[in-house]
Amino acid sequence: MRLRRCAILMIEPVERLEFDLSLLSGGGSGLRTVVDWVAIAPHLGKDVVLSTAEVALLGALSPSRWTDREELTAAHPCEVLDALFDKHLLVSESTAAGARDQALRDTNWRTASAVMHYASRWRGVDTEAVEQQFAETAEGSLLDRLGAAPPVVRERVPASERQRLPAVESTPLDALLDRRVTCRNFDASRNLTAAQFSSVLYRAFGARAVNDYAPGVQLLKKGVPSAGGLHATEAYLLVQRVDGVTPGLYHYHPVDHALEPIRMLTADEAAATARRFVAAQAYFVDAHVIVLPTSRFLRNFWKYRNHAKAYRALILDVGHLSQTMYLAATELGLAAFITAAINEVDIEQAFGLDPLEEGPLAVCGFGLRGHDRSEVEFDPLNTVWPAA
Ligand SMILES: Cc1cc2nc3c(=O)[nH]c(=O)nc-3n(C[C@H](O)[C@H](O)[C@H](O)COP(=O)(O)O)c2cc1C
Structure with missing residues (x-):
């Protein structure tokens, strides 16, 4: 041997x-x-x-x-x-x-990147239970223990030495950015329309062009940038409440702008699956559509093999996709969220993904915001929730 x-x-x-x-x-x-x-x-x-x-x-x-x-x-x-x-x-x-x-x-992983990725995946983590245990066993409030946060800005020169920039004239983009507030109060009593669902998916994850770059190499043009134009991030979906779409697990085909069904679920199964995916963060469970941005390692590492920055580029790609999803949702009066506290292993198993080939780096989603703000949302501008 x-x-x-x-x-x-x-x-x-x-x-x-x-x-x-x-x-x-x-x-x-x-x-x-x-x-x-x-x-x-x-x-x-x-x-x-x-x-x-x-x-x-x-x-x-x-x-x-x-x-x-x-x-x-x-x-x-x-x-x-x-x-x-x-x-x-x-x-x-x-x-x-x-x-x-x-x-x-x-797959051409770089050692430190592979260790970072595989050592940070969770299976069956229940953040609610962990928080409860922490609150019961630890003394004093979290703030008591953490002390003051580092200041919001690292100031390098006194205010008198700063070169002030021209005031910015407000455009519809500013209004849109102001209305982007992470949602933790989804409305489980209503459905998204098929048109809303389709629009957000297309704008955030859809391909606007396919480019035959070289023999055997196709690139995609999307609304988001991506390292090497490779767009190695797939959008897997857990659909819960969308008109005309059976609740279940899907893969979004970005070129055909189509759903690829993987497994249909009852509403209860879908909710339990959502809870598992977001590590029991109850306030995200009711999101109408949950998106699992999933990196295809080999597509990126085919070009950037053993590259010190390749894994970082995949993480950055997910950030661009998520922000575009937030903005596409916000423009339609919808709401969105993202979380990094996720059970990657449970997601891989649900979709039948081999973790050596592909894996989710975050969970995001969108839907209709509820009428009551029972869970905290960060809206200091009061663009979504009127001042109390
Ligand atoms: C990478 C990343 C991870 C996040 N993880 C969580 C999370 O685990 N749970 C949560 O409730 N919010 C999470 N958020 C949302 C942030 O809490 C939220 O963006 C922040 O409070 C600012 O609020 P805003 O998005 O409404 O401006 C995450 C956001 C980002 C970008």
Whole structure:
């Protein structure tokens, strides 16, 4: 059997508290700190705790050259090699872990970016429960503990030395920007019209032209910029309340401006799915349309392979899409939201996405705003909610 080290691996010394009964007899708390070596290996989708001997051996194994097992056992302790093989950090050509490692290599991820992405994905996180637990166990208010925030502006010179710019004449764009307020009060009693739904999707996510850039390479022209014109971000949808559209999971085809059905849901299933996607942030669950902006890593990394900025470009693309969705919705008198507190793994599973190929970086959505402001919205200009 031929073996090699997995391609992408980062090892972090992580401190944790451990309870030891014997420490209580000395009058202490029974707690002591322990430092574990934790391997973050994106091809596994989970963290792995390592012994010191395993960490040392990982530093001696080639990730690029296949080596016969006999050759390795002649040079290194057999039990440490076996432990690394069992932990899927040392892989062979014939195992599932080896195939996942190869798939990761083929996607051209940069190591630090892959670690950042795969280490920050959530599964089944319930932010409501976490907040409640935090409030019950922590003393004092959050503000007491955080102290004053850094100032809103980092001022570099005294006010007298600032060069004032001409006053800006207000245009409809200013009025639109002023009305853009993140919505946390969607109206679950009404439907979006098909025309509203279609307009927002097209303006934010639709393609305005397809360009045959080179043999085998097509680019899209959209209303948003995108690194390399690649537009590697797909819009997956959870539709809840739109006239003429059955609630369910869809993929939006940006060139055909069409819905690709993936799975139909009952209204209750759709709400439960929405709640899972937004990590139980209840105020977003009623959004009429939930959009899962999902990066296709290989489409971007096909060009920007192993590039230090490639993953950052994908994140920036999602920001542009989301703001355009906000503005397209706001122009029609609709409301929108975005959140980064999302359960990526649950979203990938719901849509049948292989996380090594594509993954959501945020959840956003749009719909009709309700008449009551029961959840907080940040509207200091009172453009959406009249002053109390
Ligand atoms: C990257 C990003 C992540 C966000 N995550 C959350 C979130 O997890 N929960 C939430 O309620 N709002 C979230 N928001 C919305 C912000 O709270 C909101 O933009 C901010 O309060 C300012 O309000 P405004 O958008 O109405 O101007 C997020 C916004 C951005 C851009």
